[in-house]
Amino acid sequence: MTLTLLFSAPDRAWPSYETALPQALKAAGIEAHVTREAAPEAVDYIIYAPNDMLTDFTPYTRTKAVLSLWAGVEKIAPNPTLTQPLCRMVDPGLAEGMRDYVVGHVMRYHLGMDRHIHGLNGAWDHITPPLARDRSVAVLGLGELGQTCARTLAALGFLVTGWSRRPKEIAGLTCVSGSEGLETVLRRGEIVVLLLPNTPETENTLNAETLALLPKGARIVNPGRGSLIDDDALLAALETGQIGHATLDVFRTEPLPQDHPYWAHPNVTVTPHIAAETRAQTAAEVIAENIRRGEAGEILLHLVDRAAGY
Template identity: 45%
Template sequence: MSRDALVFYSPVDDPVAWREALTAELPDLDFRVDPEVGDPADIRYALVWVPPKGFFARFPNLQLVTNLGAGVDALVRRDDLVPVKFSRLNDPGMVAMMTSYVVFAVTRYARDIPVFERAKRRGEWDYVHPRALSDIKVAVLGLGELGGPAARTLAAMGFTVTGWSRSKKDIEGVSSETGRDGLERVLAGNEIIVSLLPLTPESRGILGARELALMPKGAKFVNASRGAVVDEAALIAALRSGHVGEATLDVFETEPLPPGHPFWTLDNVLITPHLASITVPKLAARDVAESIRRVRQGLAPLHEVDPGRGY
């Protein structure tokens, strides 16, 4: 007899925590951790993060794929998936973690912390007079489920914030720009640029040499979205020349970032290993369970992804 089973795969998430959280919500769910999947025909649902090539081809009755994160670009381009429903996680814990990362990165630059870090290594007292936060112009590229709250929080802290997105957004304290002209204005008019763009065919490589050159000399760049939205070679050149003064990078074209990559040697780059926002099973399991309940009833899951748009 066929069973209603879910397969779990992630190289970084804890399957025990997810099993406990999800079966508390859905006691009848058969939770299986790859590679111990039993009969592949039982698998109706997949809860995954960066599964290997060919992963989904084993499961002929798959109905729903839920991504263990907000970015689903790696899933919508695969060739081993039959038509299924896609959903992404959007839990309060993930939003709070991303907001905290962006606030940290922006505040670090706003308060000149890299200057003091370097001064400490030299053993020197290097005073830089603080500036009012309202004098510091910050741009957030991407005002979606993660970018919107981050921009709103920065504005509430007192920064002067502009957002750029596919469509106009109404966020308290945040100016909203759209379109190519809007992107160019945003890049030219802000000293700290934060990318929270989803990776889509339109956003891939959207920040190239021409776009980086629009930024004010010495601008600070924070990327917590996807590495491929930026031309890495162009960014390296801009960082070496000082046109981009500093960067905080959580994401890269190749992950883990390979040994010997130029980013490792640049003193003006802070590297974190793709952890700006992670999912908290206890908080996210409710949404995953509700999506499964909806698919069982023939309805769309929560936070459904449109593969054509890529988000």
């Protein structure tokens, strides 16, 4: 039987998946028709990113699962009409892109590269950076992306401590959890990487109180979610020197408004949500595998805990 797969996502996503999805499905031995329009009662699986065309999942009575194109599902999971299983995207290409971005900016801070990139103005300022083994890095969030980044930084020799809301044991990493663990990891975090999901519990994880726990002059890298940081508190901490610099890739409002103080702040680097992007080729393989599992009666990959929101 040929399956009907509805691709429901913003128009800009379709060109890269139009070829990648059929190729991945064929390689997985799945007979399927991928379409952008179909009668709801005929749809077996929905490949989805939030869009105005599909906000009510009630008519999709035959649909076995909704397969998100995004790692974050905070805009999908709360939908009361969504009763089908929801799977978030865990894409190897996305993880590799995030790893590259995080390692690049951590190394930038570790080596003090800005001093040389912006010029020493003729001053032979001979400052040797410490070795990685003497630099403490805190990774907040130990999901797939957080683990990938934490492991890579640890392999480079950094003193990595990972924090998650719930206890985790990860080979080769020092892991802490809960409110006490957060205080511990922040007090030692010379460089802090934020890779937590966007939930009510994680909003403003970095606020006036928690920013004050960091070592004086700490650096922040946030490619996770804009809501993880209290913007006013960060700007205040930058002004006092409590935070030395912040690299921010995600924001509460995107694109970041042109009059936002982050743009002009000398100790803020703004990047336009480029840290990690889902790659169609590898993402299509994940989608195809989940459909294969669904048809075989196996447990789907990356099922979302609706109560937790991720």
